[in-house]
Amino acid sequence: MKKSLIELERGLYKPKLPEALRFGVELQKREVVNVADEIKGIFPCTSGMPVVRFLRGEERKYEPVNVGVILSGGQAPGGHNVIAGLFDGLNHFNSRCRLYGFIGGPSGLIDHKYVEISFDLVDECRNTGGFDMIGSGRTKLETEEQFEKGREICEQLGIKALVIIGGDDSNTNACILAEYYEKKGYGIQVIGCPKTIDGDLKNEYIETSFGFDTACKVYSELIGNVQRDAISAKKYWHFVRLMGRSASHITLECALQTQPNVAIISEEVKEKNMSLSDIVDIIVDSVVKRSNGGQNFGTVIVPEGLIEFVPEMNRLIKELNDALASDDEYNQLKTDDDKRYYVMQALSPESREFYVTLPNRIAKQLALDRDPHGNVQVSKIETEELLIDLCTQRLKRLKDEGTFKGSFSALSHFFGYEGRCSYPTNFDSNYCYTLGFTAAALIVEKMTGYMVSIKHLTAPCDQWIAGGVPFTAMMTLEKRKGVMKPVIKKTLVDLSDEPFSFLEAHRGEWADETNTYLYPGPIQYYGPTELCDAATITLQLEHPYHHS
C-alpha cells in the first residue's frame, strides 16, 4: 500500500517512555482510596486495592501472557500507539506474550471476531491516527451474557487479560467486567486506558485522556487560520462550533490557544443560568465594541453541547423528547407542516413561546430530525447558525435604534471529524505509547480492575510517573434513568479551576477592539521541543511543571 511521506516519516518516530519503564520495573503499592460503602458493596473484589506506580527495578522474568485489546467508542488520535505500546511492552516483559485485537470494538469480543496482532501490523500503524488497525465500535459491554461470551473466546485463545481503551462509559463497564471475572474466578484481568478527545475523563488520578491534545491542536490550527482570514479580509464574523459533547474542555483549550473574541463555555451558562438571550448579549456586545473601533470582524467559538445547557432550550428538548419519542400518531404524520403543527400542540405554553422565536431551520431540526429512539439529535443542531441568526436580528434592532453603526456579516463552521483521526502530536504519541506499555506492566504484575494512570505529564517524558488506579477509586453513584448506578464521573469544566480562570481574566481584553489573536499553526513534529512536544495549556495550568 502506498503511503504518504509523513506516514513513512512518522513510522520511524520512537515514542518516549518514562525512565522507570525502560528497564526492569518494580510495582510500588501506595494509598488505598476510601470509597463509599455502596461502591464497595457493588465491587467487593475490585475495591480496597491500592493505587500503584512503577519504579525502576531489577530485570525479572515474567510468565508469558496472552492479551486481548479493544478500542471502544469514538476515535481519538493515538489509539494505535496504545496498542503499539502494549505490544512492545508485552514483548519487553516476555517475548512469548501474544496480543489479540478484537475487531470493531466490544462487539468483536462478544462475536468472537479478532486478529492476532503481529509485529508487522503494529509497525504499519506506529504514530498514525485513526482506529482502523482493528476498528472500534459503540456496543456497550453490560450484560452477563456478553461477559460470558467474552470469557469463551478468552479461554479459546488463552487470553488472561483484556485491555479496554475507551471513555468514561467504557471504563465504567470495564470495571463491572473486571469485578465479574474476578468474582467468578475466571482469571481474566481487565485494564482500562483513558481515551476521549472531549477531555472529560480526568480526575485526581488521570491528568488527561489521550487524543484531547491532538484534537485541540487541529481545531486551534483551523481557528487560527480562520481568524487570520477575518483580520485580513476585515468583513466577516466567523462562528465556530467545536466537537466535545457536553463538556467544554475543547472549546476552553482552543480559546486559550487562539484567543478569539468570544468563547462560550457551557458550564458557565449552566452555573449562571444564562438564557440564549444572555449569550447573544455577550456576542453582540463584542460586535458593537469592535465595530466602534472600526473592526467589523471577529471570531466566536462555542461548544457543541452548548444548546443543552441553555435552560429554555433544555426544557424544550425535554418536552419534545417526552412528547414525541414513541408517539405513533406523530410518526404517522406525512408532511413537515403537519409534524410541526403537532409539535407545537405538544409543548407547554413557555416552550411554545420560545419555539416560535427560533429561526426556521433550527425549529425544523428540532421538530423533524430524530434519532432512531425518537429523540432530538442535539449534536446535529447547528448552534452556530442559531446564534448568527439571533445576533443578526439583535444587531438589526440596534442599528434601527442608532446604537450600532457598523456592519455584521457572519460565516459558520463546525470543526469535529477533522480532529479525531489526525496523526497524534508528539505528546499524544508518547502518552499513548506509555499508556499501552504501562498496561502491559500492570498485566504481568497480575493487576486487574485498574485504569492506567500516568502523572506529571507536563514534565519531560522520562520523568512521567507510570502506574494504575483502581476503577473503583474513581466511582460515584449517579442516577441514570431513575436508578442509582456506579459510574466513573465525567469531569466538566470547573469554573474555579485555572484554565477557566485564565479565560475569565483575559476575555474582556480579547472581546474588545484590540487584536489579541494567536495563530497556533499546524502541528509540528520535527522542530524545537517547545513547539513540538508541549502539552495543552489546560494541562500546563492544571499541573504546572516545576523544574527541580
Added chain:
Amino acid sequence: MKKSLIELERGLYKPKLPEALRFGVELQKREVVNVADEIKGIFPCTSGMPVVRFLRGEERKYEPVNVGVILSGGQAPGGHNVIAGLFDGLNHFNSRCRLYGFIGGPSGLIDHKYVEISFDLVDECRNTGGFDMIGSGRTKLETEEQFEKGREICEQLGIKALVIIGGDDSNTNACILAEYYEKKGYGIQVIGCPKTIDGDLKNEYIETSFGFDTACKVYSELIGNVQRDAISAKKYWHFVRLMGRSASHITLECALQTQPNVAIISEEVKEKNMSLSDIVDIIVDSVVKRSNGGQNFGTVIVPEGLIEFVPEMNRLIKELNDALASDDEYNQLKTDDDKRYYVMQALSPESREFYVTLPNRIAKQLALDRDPHGNVQVSKIETEELLIDLCTQRLKRLKDEGTFKGSFSALSHFFGYEGRCSYPTNFDSNYCYTLGFTAAALIVEKMTGYMVSIKHLTAPCDQWIAGGVPFTAMMTLEKRKGVMKPVIKKTLVDLSDEPFSFLEAHRGEWADETNTYLYPGPIQYYGPTELCDAATITLQLEHPYHHS
C-alpha cells in the same frame, strides 16, 4: 503583542532565493512573444517587449527608488513574504529605497491611504499567513479617474513603481494601468505578482500562483483526517466541497494528495456535458461497489464551482439571474412562498421541471439568497448537500429494487476559509519571497508592464530561474458583458494534461473497495526536505524536475 510559538519560530526562517538573485544581477532579454494585433493596438507601449530573466552578474549601483505595494483580492498564504522579499530586495539594491504599502487593497491607492513599510513591520510578518500587514480589498482599478488619483499619491510620495499582488483580473488591470502610465509618460512602473489559491493563474510563463501550494496542503490534511475517520468508524460517507471558484485545480491536487473514492472535476463535467444525474451515477456506483465489499463508508470531494458546470443547473441559474436580477415586482414580495411561486413562473418549462426535483434547501437558496445585484450566489450553494440528497434518493430506489444492500449515511464539509491564511509552506515562503525580490530587481532595472515569472519551481530553490514576462504576452481577447476585452486568461484544468491524466488512470481503483487512502498530515516546516519543501503534485507532474 503576544505571539504563538510557531509565529516566533517562523519569524526566524530565512526564505531561500535563486542563486542568481543573491549577489549582483544581470538582466537578460530573451524572446519577444508574438501577440495578436488587437492586443498590440490596445497596448502599444507595453507590447513587443521581451521576456526577461536574471543571471548572476556584477554588483552594481542602482538609483534609490520609492515603491508602492498593493494586495488585491482574496487572501492567499505567502502575501506577507512577497512584501518581505520586495522590501529586502529593494534594500539589497539600494538601502535608500523606500517602500509604501497601500491600505486595504487598490482602494488605498485611490483614497491615498498608505503606510511606510519599516523593517520592524516586515520583521513582524515574515513567513506568516494573512494579508493583515496592510490589508487587501476587491476594488477594481479600472478607470482613468482612479489611475489619476493613483498618480497623485505616487507623485506626492515620490513613488516610481507599483507592485500589484493579485489574480488574473488584478493583473489584467495592472497591465492597463502600466500602459496608461507609460503612455502618459508619468514614469511610474507597474509590476504584477501571481496570487491566488485557486491555481488558475498559470500558463507558459507562470508555473503556479502563490498560495495554491499551502491551501491545497491544508485541505488535504483535513481530507486525510476525515477519511481516516471514515475508515475507522466505517459508517459515514464524507462529502467535501472545496474552495477554488470556477477552476478545479484545488480539488484535483487534493485528490492526488489524498486519493479519495470520488473526485469530481468541473472541467470534465463541462467537456463531457454531464448532467447532475451523471454525477450522481459516478458517486452511487462507488457507494454500491464499496458496499458490496463490506465498506459502507467513503469520501467524495467536489469543487465549489461544480454547480455552474452542470448544464441544467447552469441554464436554471442564468434564467433566475435574467428573470429576477432587477425585477421590482419580485423584490417587493414579502413571503418566501410567494417568492418561490414567482420564481417558478419565471422559468422555462425545462428549468421548472428540473427546479422541482431539487431538495427544498437548495431550491430555497436558489430562489432567495441573492447578492446585492440580485444574482444567485453560486459559491454559497451547498453542492455537497445537494449531492448527498440526490444520492440518498437514488440509493433508496436501488435498495427498494434490491440492487443495493448496504447502508448509506453521509456527512458534509466545506473547506475554504481555513486554507487562505495559513502560515505558508516552505515552498510558498520561498516562492513568495523570491517573487517579491524579483519584483525589486525588475524595478531597479526600470521594467514596467511585467509580471514576475519564476521558473523551474520543482528544482531546488537555488536553481529557480527568476525573471519577468510582459503582461501583454499573456493577454487574449474575451467577451465580457458582450464586449471584447483584453484579459489574462484563467487557466482551467486541462483534461489532456498530466495531473488530470493521473487522476483518470487511478480513480477506478480508488472508487472500489480496496483502501487506497493517503493521509498527508499537517504541513511540516522542520523535518526532512522531501516532507517539508516539496511542491504540489500538480506542479511535479506538469514540470518534472530532472536532476542534472
